[in-house]
Amino acid sequence: MRNIERIVVHCTATQPTATVGALLNHFRSLGWCHPGYHRVVGPDGGVTTLLADAGVANGARGFNATSLHVAYIGGLDADGHPADTRTAAQRAALADVLQTWKNRYPRARIVGHRDLSPDTNGNGRVDAWERIKECPCFEAAREYANIAAHATH
Numbered sequence: 228m229r230n231i232e233r234i235v236v237h238c239t240a241t242q243p244t245a246t247v248g249a250l251l252n253h254f255r256s257l258g259w260c261h262p263g264y265h266r267v268v269g270p271d272g273g274v275t276t277l278l279a280d281a282g283v284a285n286g287a288r289g290f291n292a293t294s295l296h297v298a299y300i301g302g303l304d305a306d307g308h309p310a311d312t313r314t315a316a317q318r319a320a321l322a323d324v325l326q327t328w329k330n331r332y333p334r335a336r337i338v339g340h341r342d343l344s345p346d347t348n349g350n351g352r353v354d355a356w357e358r359i360k361e362c363p364c365f366e367a368a369r370e371y372a373n374i375a376a377h378a379t380h
């Protein structure tokens with residue numbers, strides 16, 4: 228297995244009604260031979276595996292070799308503006324995916340895609356104005372700070 232240093236949370240930057248099939252078509256249209264994410268979580272809480280953990284997904288340039296990527300379908304409101312569009316079922320399923328991965332890869336940090344933006348002013352954190360995109364449209368590192376690895380048997 229690869230060394231997993233971080234688990235990156237994304238939104239698909241689509242309307243919540245987007246389908247997994249449309250997402251895969253989008254990746255193909257970009258000429259990608261690997262999907263952007265390992266797991267995708269729909270508004271109904273359904274989780275689709277696009278790639279096994281051992282595979283390298285195209286989620287965040289420069290970080291992919293040591294990352295796992297999960298996205299919730301959504302992230303754009305009806306006007307096409309960035310928004311946290313997660314449903315209750317989607318929040319629960321996303322937390323489940325993260326807990327499972329954290330158990331498997333205890334040293335991995337959970338971060339939002341936007342937290343991987345360059346720290347332009349070198350103050351040790353990615354400030355809101357430094358974000359190269361809003362993905363996943365919520366504070367993932369803070370929301371999931373309480374997810375700790377549990378021993379599995």
Ligand SMILES: [Zn+2]
Nearest residue numbers: 237238340362
């Ligand atoms: Zn992203």
